[in-house]
Amino acid sequence: MRAWIGVALLTSLVVSGAPLTAQTALEDFQCGDEGHEDELWIDCFTRYTTALKQGANGLRKAEETADAAQPKGVRLAKAQAQDDLTTDVASDDSTTKRDFLSMLLTSLASDNFEDSDGELRLAYNFGPDAFGGKGIAGLSFEAVAKDPQVFDQLLEQIPEDLRASQKGSLEGELEDFDDLETRLHISFLGGLGGTSWGQRPVTEYSTRLFESVVENLNHEIDARETEALREVASLQTSPETPSLGSKVSDTDPRVAAAVEAVLLAAGKAIVERHQALARLLKETNFYRLGDLVANQPQLYLTLSARNRDDLVGPDEKSAKLSYEFGTGNFNGLNRKCKGKPAGQATLDCYSDFLTDNKDLLRKPLRLKLEAEYMEVDPYSFSVDLSGGMNGEGEGGEGGEMAATTASLELDKVEKLVAALTIGKALKLEDSDAKDDPTVLTRFDFQSKYEDVSNDPMRQDRWVSTLTLSQRVSEESSLAVSLIYANKPEFRGMVDEEFSARAGLKFEVDRATKPKK
């Protein structure tokens, strides 16, 4: 008796009207139809919503179905760590660091490991969440165990006739973590007015803007989704309703028709609402907020160290600081719209800002300042060649005494680089409709100074380049560069020489469009 009441209840849902409209989206869609005879109710729901989404948006990326197998890099690192544990404890500092890092790599082994081209790479990224949205916008740590190679300059010290055999012998002494590079990258996002640093104001505004867009969504679409979901929720209160994990084919046909109608109506209403919101976000230029944030003042600090076995080369350290910003950024928006209440006022202010600053946003001026310091440690190393010589050169008949060692000594090298880069689009394709119009004309200026005073192999240099790019056809652009170098040897080849240090260079790029 109860079962019949349940059937009557479910059937009444069909007769009552609303659920029947579900069929209008995919007229011939049916749960458990041919090819899906063993389908579960919940799978039918997924198939239907996926079909609706694909119908509107084209093919979607398939969902991931299985976790990837443990990467080879993890296995190799673990094996390496096991080897380290069974060998003698190293005494010198650099070896200790290498061993520690190899252990660290192993202990942190996870999906963040990659193994490619003979390199083991471990990377960890932390977003602003990790720092409470204050100051640091992101931090990444990367350790790369490179495939160790014998130092070229050291090999050059070995007599040519012995070089090949010695190289093979020295390569045999190399171990997996003999060339290890670690890098720490920290980024700071400029806060309001450039006086503070932090992600939080951007996030708060972004949420307020999103909620304002949601409020603007057609209320009927919202109401349809809510009511369709309520029908599914109500279905879950009836003991006669089949489990969503049961097969469609196992359900009484009269009940199945009602369940199907309710589920498909819900699927249609959910997808309709989701896609309506997605469209509205695009129409209100919500995603342009990302461009404003990208133009915010940003500061990057990168610290890196390369620890190498003496056979591979000297150790290196570097620190790089970059500052960049673009005009038409979030600071301007915040000045205009700060304090507006969520809702239409926020949306209107945002829209006005985009309209008022249209030219600035489409053709922003971007500036970047960089400073980098690099240091290569002094190097001193000798290779014992006696083993490789097999007794030869020990004063053979009438012969000279051959060298028994090959030595290389290098002084400490320091390098300081400073660079300024400015770029701006000057003219865009004449199309207001496009969000991302093609740049027809732009200029770029770069000035770079390198101080390598204590490197006997290199000279200090200062090179400046001003480039004007003009798109000349669909697939080609012409670039004219004015180049000036403080020393003639750094000016490079030019097409029109003004002096030993200055000239003009013309280039036609047929493959790419001018950068934005």
Next chain:
Amino acid sequence: MQAKRTFEFYEKVPPGSTLEVTVKVDEGGAQNDALVVSSAGPSDDETWTNTEILHPQVGRKTLHAGHGYAVRVSTFFQATVQGRVEIGIRKPNGTHHSTPYHWPLEGNQGGDHLCGVFIKMGGGA
């Protein structure tokens, strides 16, 4: 447990259990919008804004005997994103009912994600 479907389902949920919804994604990476609809009517519905379900915040709702529920979470990517949506049910004794579901979030600016669960209560329904 990684969800295999757009929507998953829970059954035989003990009355008094708590629905928990959270989205783990970097701040500024995505905007989220969640809805819980109850068979009991609009007064028992719940709408959660981005800040209410963005990790470490968790949207929580007590589930009552005799009711059915439908939960929907929409996510819109503002940047290149890697994260996950998590939906679970905690029994009155504090342990999980079944296994919490999670949906990976991966995409670029302008992308979106849709997921949810249907809930059928046990005992007294």
